[in-house]
Amino acid sequence: MDMLNKIKVLPIASESLGVRSMCTYVETPDVRILLDAGVSLGPNRYGFSPHPKEYMALKNSREAILKFAEKADVVTVSHYHFDHHTPSYTDWAYNWCSAEIAGKIYGGKIVLAKNYRAYVNFSQRRRGWLFVKTSGEQADRLEVADGRTFAFGGTLISFSKPVYHGPEGSDLGWVLMATIRHGDECLLFAPDVQGPISRETLNIILSEKPQMLIIGGPPTYLADFRVDRKSIELARDNLTALAKRIPTIILDHHVLRDEGWESFIKPIVKAALSVNHKVLTAAEFLGGENSLLESMRRSLYVNEPPSLEFAKWLKIPAVQRKLTPPPI
Numbered sequence: 001m002d003m004l005n006k007i008k009v010l011p012i013a014s015e016s017l018g019v020r021s022m023c024t025y026v027e028t029p030d031v032r033i034l035l036d037a038g039v040s041l042g043p044n045r046y047g048f049s050p051h052p053k054e055y056m057a058l059k060n061s062r063e064a065i066l067k068f069a070e071k072a073d074v075v076t077v078s079h080y081h082f083d084h085h086t087p088s089y090t091d092w093a094y095n096w097c098s099a100e101i102a103g104k105i106y107g108g109k110i111v112l113a114k115n116y117r118a119y120v121n122f123s124q125r126r127r128g129w130l131f132v133k134t135s136g137e138q139a140d141r142l143e144v145a146d147g148r149t150f151a152f153g154g155t156l157i158s159f160s161k162p163v164y165h166g167p168e169g170s171d172l173g174w175v176l177m178a179t180i181r182h183g184d185e186c187l188l189f190a191p192d193v194q195g196p197i198s199r200e201t202l203n204i205i206l207s208e209k210p211q212m213l214i215i216g217g218p219p220t221y222l223a224d225f226r227v228d229r230k231s232i233e234l235a236r237d238n239l240t241a242l243a244k245r246i247p248t249i250i251l252d253h254h255v256l257r258d259e260g261w262e263s264f265i266k267p268i269v270k271a272a273l274s275v276n277h278k279v280l281t282a283a284e285f286l287g288g289e290n291s292l293l294e295s296m297r298r299s300l301y302v303n304e305p306p307s308l309e310f311a312k313w314l315k316i317p318a319v320q321r322k323l324t325p326p327p328i
Contacts, residue, residue, distance in 0.1 A: 003211040003247050006182045011214075011282035012064050013039045015256035018057030018293040020083040022191045022253050024214055024282075025068040028182040030153030034072040035178060035189050035214075036084040037065050037105050040095045042257065042294050050094075051300040052310050054293045055328045062096040069105040074157070076145065077113035078191045079165065079175040080120075080127035085113075087127065088134035092325040093318070099134070106135035112145040112157065114176050119146070119162035121173035145176055156181045163201045166194035166218070167231045177201075179208050190215040194227075194254060195235025202238045212248045214282075215239075217255025220264050221295075236268065243272035249279045256281065259295045 007028050013021035021039040025032070039061045041050040050058075065086075069075060077085045082095045088102040113136075114120075116128020136142040143150070149158040158181070162174035178189045188210035193201050195218045205213065218235035219227055243249060249272065255261050265279065272279045283290045293300065306314075309327040316324060 004185050004187060007180060007185045007187050007212075009187060009212065009214070009250075009285075010068075011250065011252075011285060012068055013061035014252040014282040015254075015292060015294065016252050016281035016283035016290045017061065018054060018291040019061045020253075020257075020294070021061060022084065022189075022214065022216060023061075023065055024189065025072070026180055026187065026189075028152075028155040028180065030155040030182070031074060031157075032072045033074045033076065033157065033180065034065070034068055034105075035076050036078050036191055037069055037075050038082055038084045038086050038095070039065060040083040043094055045257075045294055046298040048297050048301050049314055051293065051297055051304070052306050052326070052328045053300055053304065054297070055326050057291065057293055058096045059328070062101065066101065066104055069109070072109060073152070074110045074112060074150075075106055076157075076176075076178055077111065077131070078178070078189075079114050079173065080116065080124040080131060081192070084191060085127075085131060086135075087130065091322040093322045102135050103138050107138040108140050111136065111139040111142045112150060112159070113142065114162070114174075115144045115146045119174040121171060124173050145178075154182055160204055163193060163196070163204065164198045165192050166227065167197045168200070177204070179210065186210045187212045187214070192216045192253070194218040194231075195238050197231045197235045197238070199234075199238070202241065205242065206245060210246055212250070213242060213246045214250045214252075215242070216253030217251050217261075217265070219254035219257065220261065221254075221258040232264075236264065239265075239268045240271045243268050243277055243279055244275055247277050249277070250282055250285050251279050252282045256290070256292050257294050261292075261295070 010025040012023040024035045145159040158179045160177040165172035
């Protein structure tokens with residue numbers, strides 16, 4: 001049991017479901033919330049572009065996001081990366097998005113979003129500004145969410161102050177965590193904290209005392225390249241501490257882009273089991289199999305070579321490719 005009865009949790013898109021995302025639908029007796037309604041594919045892994053199977057998963061995820069956006073009263077934006085929010089331009093190559101799709105997700109909704117003017121790096125400041133000028137204009141109400149609590153009947157949605165996107169001082173900027181409370185039930189959504197790597201972020205999570213935590217693990221596939229080993233080890237220690245204190249953890253996102261993810265999370269799962277807690281991927285939480293398509297990209301190209309038509313589409317210049325849906 002996840003120990004949440006009044007707060008219903010449904011992962012919509014994630015790495016364990018074949019795409020880059022942490023999009024989650026949450027329903028309480030008072031309000032329906034779509035957390036981080038974005039999805040994308042990694043442009044390049046092992047020297048390969050996304051495989052047709054990844055495009056099918058991207059298309060399906062986008063359709064699921066649209067379906068749940070229709071039901072939602074509130075849509076959140078933790079930060080301005082495209083796997084966490086949907087931009088208002090056409091891009092079929094990586095984000096499966098368009099102005100029409102963004103309008104359907106955010107139009108007429110209460111949008112609770114990260115401030116793009118403070119605690120933000122340059123690229124996200126620009127994306128945030130564009131978001132406010134496009135989807136923000138279509139929202140029923142657009143609120144800066146940083147450090148604020150919003151009440152919907154007996155449900156509270158509280159946002160953390162901006163916390164680091166990974167290691168302290170990260171050039172990837174800052175993100176907001178969201179805590180959803182109804183009665184004595186508590187869910188915490190911690191996107192892109194990467195473990196967390198930051199000790200301060202760990203303490204914020206623990207202080208909320210959630211019964212369920214949805215968290216992005218560290219990008220172990222970037223170890224020694226973009227992230228140092230020490231940060232990865234710290235993320236594992238912090239996740240182990242969380243596993244001992246929180247009954248159910250959905251651990252997904254960056255960590256599942258690595259073929260060796262299972263050996264990384266083994267001690268965390270062991271720590272959870274020692275106190276009768278659970279650490280699951282989003283797919284496992286849903287009772288399904290993990291579909292880790294990005295980490296399998298190399299073998300997908302070998303074992304299931306794409307059609308000639310798809311190979312031809314890949315050769316189109318990048319700008320044009322974004323405007324032309326892939327033949328899948």
